[in-house]
Amino acid sequence: MADPTDPARDDGPRHSAPRAPGTLRIGSIAGIDVLITTSWFVVAALISLTFGPRIEAAQPGLGFWRYVAGFAFAVVLYLSVLLHEASHAVVAKRLGYGVNSITLHFLGGMTEVDGQSKRPRHEFWIAVVGPLTSIAVGVVAGLLVRVTPDGLLDEALFLLAGANLLIGVLNLVPGLPLDGGRVLKALVWGASGNQHRATIVAGWGGRLTALALLAWPLVQEQVTDEPPTILDLVLVFILGLFLWTGATAAMAHARLRQRLPALVARPLARRTLTVPEDLPLAEAVRRAQEAQAGSIVTVTPDGTPVGIVSEAAVTAMPAERRPWVAVSAVARTMEEGLTLPAGVAGEDLILAISRRPAEEYLLVEADGQIYGVLSTADVDRAFRDNARR
Structure with a gap:
């Protein structure tokens, strides 16, 4: 009968939504x-x-x-x-x-x-x-x-x-x-x-x-x-x-x-440091601080991104253990839906995030070059700020 949703074109991969309780x-x-x-x-x-x-x-x-x-x-x-x-x-x-x-x-x-x-x-x-x-x-x-x-x-x-x-x-x-x-x-x-x-x-x-x-x-x-x-x-x-x-x-x-x-992804992106998967976490954090980067991405020797380091996981890791833990241990593997075009904006951005919920997304240029990492927390903050205006 009534249909409270509005339809939109599905421009990307879809994943089954969790079934509602009951x-x-x-x-x-x-x-x-x-x-x-x-x-x-x-x-x-x-x-x-x-x-x-x-x-x-x-x-x-x-x-x-x-x-x-x-x-x-x-x-x-x-x-x-x-x-x-x-x-x-x-x-x-x-x-x-x-x-x-x-x-x-x-x-x-x-x-x-x-x-x-x-x-x-x-x-x-x-x-x-x-x-x-x-x-x-x-x-x-x-x-x-x-x-x-x-x-x-x-x-x-x-x-x-x-x-x-x-x-x-x-x-x-x-x-x-x-x-x-x-x-x-x-x-x-x-x-x-x-x-x-x-x-x-x-x-x-x-x-x-x-x-x-x-x-x-x-x-x-x-x-x-x-x-x-x-x-x-x-x-x-x-x-x-x-x-x-x-x-x-x-x-x-x-x-x-x-x-x-x-609501545009590009200006919300955090500067990103790319590091090898086997680099000690303490060294990766030191390099990120030195480069004033707000995020870390692990890459293969040929530069292919394989993981996004979780800010929450880094914070939870005790400082004394960081020299002995590889940075890959706190990185989320690059799965389908975690890579977004750097120019994504507006409703396309909201739909992309809702299709594949995560804490961070990798933004890439049209030629495949890494632009930065987009944090869901930053998107939520920008969304609230726009709603108040």
Whole structure:
């Protein structure tokens, strides 16, 4: 359903993100992990209990099995939600973006796509395909109702049609974090040329939607002749809170992204001293201090970098042991993702760090020459300073 992430082109190697606590992997679609949260079992039980009486009315005599049928309906319903999310993921991949996972949870589903869109039309198509898929499922289920004999299957198709049409229409409401909010963002972005301004507009759409939803119980009886129940109030509060917090987070991220272009790796790099792997640590530290270098990189005899010396490991090493320890003992081996172009900046820098978390990264020029070492602590400090301005 709602997708609180914005997609971005995956320009480098990706590594599987750690699975969030409370999630289970149930399979994959087009190489994308499909996860389910433990909260899903709660909503599946609620669906089973809620629709049990309707199932009994459609197929009398089921007894306890009506709740089993209700649980089966919950599974089918979430398979349609999975189809909604898979459509987001497939279109994103077709447009060249990296997709990390699809997660089914209490409020529906979420597709985790790397970063943010590069073009308004990409934002539009990735967002709109989800609601259109749900509406299509609802229409097909509705047509099948017309040719299905009365009974349990007919009732299940009727409920499935109604649920998917509701999901599709509600997700087209123009406010973040709903898909309709991303559609609005794409339209404003295309018209204004300013992605961040478009996110703010769509975020306000989400906030107004949340306020309208929270106000619904005040007018529900006048509109439907039915007073709101405790369950209605709880659902309205949960959904309103979800919309408000999602919209607010999107607006805050947009304001931060406006400052990202000022975050450049090159001026943040520390001067680097290259040393042989077998050099005693004490001698390596002495040479670095003499050269006023803020970092040390170990290299092979032909100058190929093989490790970045960890500042934390050097500090933890007692001074009396340093003459007897090779500098390679406190160096992190150069792995994939630890070497970045010296000119990396803005969101590309943040994405590179998030893909391969580490304390230090080696910055190299286009010709392969070592420029310096970038410390994550320095990036964090610069990011906070930019956010305060």
